[in-house]
Amino acid sequence: MQTLTKNLPKCQQCPVRASALFGHLNTEMLDVVRALRTHQLVLEVGEHLYHQGDSPSKAYTVYEGWVVLYKNTHDGERQIIRFALAGEFLGYKLGNNTVYDHSAQALSDVKLCSFPISEIINEAGKHTALLLAIQSMNDTTMERCHSSITSIANKTAEQKVAYLFLTLYAREQEVRATEDNCIPFYLTQEDIGDALGLTSIHVNRVVQGLRRKGLLSCKNRCLSLHKIEELIEVAKMDRFEAQQFNLI
Amino acid sequence: MQTLTKNLPKCQQCPVRASALFGHLNTEMLDVVRALRTHQLVLEVGEHLYHQGDSPSKAYTVYEGWVVLYKNTHDGERQIIRFALAGEFLGYKLGNNTVYDHSAQALSDVKLCSFPISEIINEAGKHTALLLAIQSMNDTTMERCHSSITSIANKTAEQKVAYLFLTLYAREQEVRATEDNCIPFYLTQEDIGDALGLTSIHVNRVVQGLRRKGLLSCKNRCLSLHKIEELIEVAKMDRFEAQQFNLI
DNA sequence: AACTGAACTTGACCTATGTCAATTTAGGGT
């Protein structure tokens, strides 16, 4: 893990700002944020940002790349809790004697902005807007968590996979508009399985099925969704959710 | 839904305070809370507190009874997201143009304290401690959400059921210490299935198995866990989690 | 260009859980 302290990019010009946590803060508040953000961190693929059991001291915004959050399970496997993409927030947790319930690991080379939690709390009194922005972000995360539960518990394997692809695709498009319906894709089929409660073997069967139907292709760490509407149907994603993700 | 505005119990004497959201706020802060809490609500079994799609305006602390939070699924069923027991917090969501992603319904007769969200936000600047207390509560809820995902995705039916029973039992014990290892239990086997992604028929088979092993009994809306240690083993609950729930 | 380990693919077979269709039990209301 490498720490950068010099020549940090200005938050005002941050490429992920619009969609990021602090997207709707005004310029004045942005200066507060920037003052808190004293570092940028660089992680290589596979490096951990923190481990389950660590005490939280910083929160992070993903500047570039993908991070995976996962819990260790009783049987020595892992359950992926969520993926944090560019612009998204992670690691924020209150409480002095608390520890993380999950680990965070880089899925690609990753660049992060880091914020000391204690200072966020200190500043909070003066800058309530910041605290509320974080809460609002947490609301979104919580709702995604609810959707994960619903997906994992009620959908078939094909529905789950299609649903995951759609949501990752939509979130990535948000910060990085591409002409060719193609997003960088850092997951192995095993990752997908660990996120959805499936074996990688079954994920493979399902992905091939989707490919054969011409709904998507996935080559060279690059995912293309060819028929969004049909995928929404296959995934049994409801229209409201599809709208929230700007898919329709 | 009945609204009480007279003779509300004092927060200082609240039977669920110790374990509730505002448990660790000092007395002075409690007065702020109490000033916000202008109503108590009474719901009968089956009544809804709010519906998926409603705009949030109030947050609630459960004073008495059990509330179920669920999402409607694509196939016309429901996925239970979580159960809110006495002392627990629900319905808090920021954002003026946002709507609830789930519904909240009374599983028993329920009494709630309600707090206007807009005023919480207004007071927040003056009373940061309140906002932080809410965030801390959200952290807990989020971690329980993570545990649900892990449980639903990776455990066998028997493990899931044992796990759910243990957590509900521990949470209920927290506010209502009972001599006889017995807690009031408001779930049908179908509820359990809807929470865990199982059919009620399979839940039935599993519950009977646990009963035959002498691990628990469940009669007259009353759940007794006879062998906590063994249940923890059956549920594959890890020791850290068992400690957090005060089970060991 | 050959080498290597990780990721992906394929096929045969197995099992946990779902489905369907009755039947029994139990708690709340008259």
Next chain:
DNA sequence: ACCCTAAATTGACATAGGTCAAGTTCAGTT
């Protein structure tokens, strides 16, 4: 005490997805 409906139970059978055991492909390195 009786009725009535929701809940729990039982058994036979079906299936989505898991397991095991080989391959095969592919990206990165020498």
